[in-house]
Amino acid sequence: MKVAFGMKAHTGWAALVVLGTPGGKLQVADRCRLELIEKTEASWAKQPYHAAEGLNAGAARELVGRGLASARRIAVREIQSAIERAHQAGHEVAACALLVADPMPDWTVEEILAVHFRMHRAEGVLFRDALARAAESCGLKFLGIHEKQLDWQSERALGKPLSNLRKSIASLGKSVGPPWGRDQKDATLAAMIALQGDME
Numbered sequence: 001m002k003v004a005f006g007m008k009a010h011t012g013w014a015a016l017v018v019l020g021t022p023g024g025k026l027q028v029a030d031r032c033r034l035e036l037i038e039k040t041e042a043s044w045a046k047q048p049y050h051a052a053e054g055l056n057a058g059a060a061r062e063l064v065g066r067g068l069a070s071a072r073r074i075a076v077r078e079i080q081s082a083i084e085r086a087h088q089a090g091h092e093v094a095a096c097a098l099l100v101a102d103p104m105p106d107w108t109v110e111e112i113l114a115v116h117f118r119m120h121r122a123e124g125v126l127f128r129d130a131l132a133r134a135a136e137s138c139g140l141k142f143l144g145i146h147e148k149q150l151d152w153q154s155e156r157a158l159g160k161p162l163s164n165l166r167k168s169i170a171s172l173g174k175s176v177g178p179p180w181g182r183d184q185k186d187a188t189l190a191a192m193i194a195l196q197g198d199m200e
Helices: 039-045 048-052 057-088 109-113 116-137 147-158 162-176 182-199
Strands: 002-010 013-020 027-035 092-100 142-146
Touching: 002 057, 002 116, 002 182, 013 057, 013 116, 013 182, 027 057, 027 162, 039 048, 039 057, 048 057, 048 109, 048 116, 057 092, 057 109, 057 116, 092 116, 092 147, 092 182, 109 116, 116 142, 142 147, 142 182, 147 162, 147 182, 162 182
Parallel strands: 002 092, 092 142
Antiparallel strands: 002 013, 013 027
């Protein structure tokens, strides 16, 4: 069947739901947690800006650069692996939707490290950005959906009240079993929007 990826990112990982609608009925083709850092690098790669705090400017830039490169490399590997699983199951990946946040201002590493809340903001964007880049580099049709606008966008794109959509997703969760928390539900809604967009 034709499927879409829906993803919700966190610091160091993301929830992925692969969704199809054979015969107009929602069906989960795959669901997993994408790990976006290597276990051996967890002490610094999960929060590279925090890890770089207190280092001299050159060392800080080098560490943050390594963190960004690592997240991007692993995101490509994880997305490629999900695509391969879909293809092996006979599915065609039509699109990929990711919940995103406001873009970062064009701050330097030094400017980010100078203000603590900027470090949190940069790390919040880091893994979303890595996944977006990975989806595009893997040749997927990409859709970024602002997380704060997900409910509004879903009603607009799918033409149904949010309460009905959430009810359908909750009942889908009963058929696939746990984990089926907010992350998986939001990722499913994003995938539904991506699928709908591809069919139009």
